[in-house]
Structure formats: C-alpha cells, structure tokens
Amino acid sequence: MEIDRIIAEEVRRDDKKVVGPTGELSLTIERYILTVLPENIQSVIRAVALYEITQQERIGNPPSQIIVDNMPISKRGIDTAKRRVVARFQDVRNLLEAVKEIFQLLQRVTRLQMPPKDAVVARQNFYLYLNRVNLGLMPGALAKISYPGVLTQDSVVRVVGPLVPYGRKLFWNPVGVSKRMAYYRVKSKKAGVRFLVPRGSDIFYPRFKPYKLSTTKRKARGNAQLLQAMLAGDTPPGRAENVGQMVKRIVQRNPRYRGLYFSDAWIDYPPAVGWSKLRDPRVPTVGVMFTKRGKLNTERG
Numbered sequence: 001m002e003i004d005r006i007i008a009e010e011v012r013r014d015d016k017k018v019v020g021p022t023g024e025l026s027l028t029i030e031r032y033i034l035t036v037l038p039e040n041i042q043s044v045i046r047a048v049a050l051y052e053i054t055q056q057e058r059i060g061n062p063p064s065q066i067i068v069d070n071m072p073i074s075k076r077g078i079d080t081a082k083r084r085v086v087a088r089f090q091d092v093r094n095l096l097e098a099v100k101e102i103f104q105l106l107q108r109v110t111r112l113q114m115p116p117k118d119a120v121v122a123r124q125n126f127y128l129y130l131n132r133v134n135l136g137l138m139p140g141a142l143a144k145i146s147y148p149g150v151l152t153q154d155s156v157v158r159v160v161g162p163l164v165p166y167g168r169k170l171f172w173n174p175v176g177v178s179k180r181m182a183y184y185r186v187k188s189k190k191a192g193v194r195f196l197v198p199r200g201s202d203i204f205y206p207r208f209k210p211y212k213l214s215t216t217k218r219k220a221r222g223n224a225q226l227l228q229a230m231l232a233g234d235t236p237p238g239r240a241e242n243v244g245q246m247v248k249r250i251v252q253r254n255p256r257y258r259g260l261y262f263s264d265a266w267i268d269y270p271p272a273v274g275w276s277k278l279r280d281p282r283v284p285t286v287g288v289m290f291t292k293r294g295k296l297n298t299e300r301g
Contacts, residue, residue: 042081045081046085053087065088067086067088069082070084088291092153095290098251099159101254102159103159105247106126107126109176110243113166123162125162126162126163128160130158153290156287156288156289157288158287159285159286160284161283163272167283167284168284172239172242174246176205177240181206183196204250206241207246208238209239209240216230216236244286261291262288266283269283
C-alpha cells in the first residue's frame, strides 16, 4: 500500500530523530506531490504527521502545539488535514529564557521614580509567580524555577509588579510616553485606519492603542454630544501602550518563542487594596506559558 511505503521511508530517514528545543515539523502536499497519487496525498500527509508526532511523544518530546491548515488543533484533528500539518516543539528551557527576558524588559520600560526616603524603588520590586504561587523577589527567585522538573508543559509563570503603592501609576506611563506623542495616521483598504510611530523609531517607542467602543462610551458618561465629538475627531479616543503591552509586543517578536503564549493579565494581590481610593486588589503582570494544542488564546493561572 502506498501510504505504508511512504511511512516506511520516513522511518528509515528519521529514525530516533529528536526535534527541539524550538524545532518544527512541517508536512505539506508539495512534499509528496511528485511521488504520491493525487487521490492519496491527503491520506499520506495525515498518516506521516501522526507517525512523526507519535514517535516524538514516545521519546518524551511531545509537541507544544499542532497546527492543521493554519488552525491550532488537537492531535485528533490531524485527520481533517487537507494541505498542511505543523507540529511545534518547545523546551522548558525556552520558557525560562522568556521569563528572564520579560524581567529585563520590565526593568527597561518601567520609569524611575523618586519615592520618599523610606519608600522602595519600583524596579527592585518585581516578583515571580509560578501557577499563582509567589516564589519571591526577582531576579533571585529565578533560581527556584531553574532546577530540572520544576517547569512543565502546564506551567504558567508570571512576573508581577512592581508591587509598590505607586506601581500602577508607573504601569500606565512607561518610559517613552509623553503628553505629545508623534503618531501619524495611515489608512489602507485592508487594515483600515492605523496610527504608526515616527519613521526610524525603535521598538521601545510606545504604540497607540485606540479604545474599544465600550470604553469610549464609558468615558463619555452618557453624554451623547461628547460621545459623537470623540468619535468624529481625526484621532480616535485612545492612549499609548502600557508597560505590559509594550513588553508583550517586544518579546513576541523573538522567533524562538513562537510556541509560547504571552499574557498581560492582572491578578489579585490583597495588600494592593490599600494603595488607592478605589480599593482595587489587582496588580499588573506579564506571564508566559506553552501554547496549548487548542485555541491560541487559552490562558490559565
């Protein structure tokens, strides 16, 4: 049978092959179009992909993400493949490197503020959380997740803070933000209206983030005329990126982290209740986890 022949060739070619730590298995119809009958191409792609992934699992190297025809999917969904199957592999060492880079970026884009004499400096008060458990002050806490077996495919690691009373104020005003930001307006048929940074700016120039309509309505406070004026202007209501959005954007540019998911979600930190009149217990974080084999925006922890 033709499918059995193709798999036998893959066995000889790829015996005991290990893909990782940031490798990728990619199978497309173009790979077999000259050697397989047209009616069997899809069956061959599905069978070979399933074989390759199963082999990696047997040697303890499961894929962190499976993509079928550009859609993230579970292993069972390989049977629906028509043109392409991609399996991405990530190593927990990569997760650790991503956490280190997040911490460095947070220190880079968090403003220095002169606190009172007895206060603490914000850049010295980032904390490391693993699956919602506080492991301690950064960077020293990194040693606690550096041992083999601590990080797994299900780990959710967050750098939290800065955990100081004025930390949220710094979070909304990263390095580079000022009252007069030099964005310029660009309009295209595909992307619509966008606001870009000045030409020649580096990755640390904060991007413009328009508000959602629901946020704009809330800021108008029920005033229909004010809402209409806000929506009719050349620049829509919005603001520059916050610290979490900047760090997330920058770290996602690294191709080594394609199989990782980054989050700028907030978590509860009870002592923060007394830091503002709103008595809000939430504090900002930047987190990282392996991309799950389901939806790309799956988030836990």
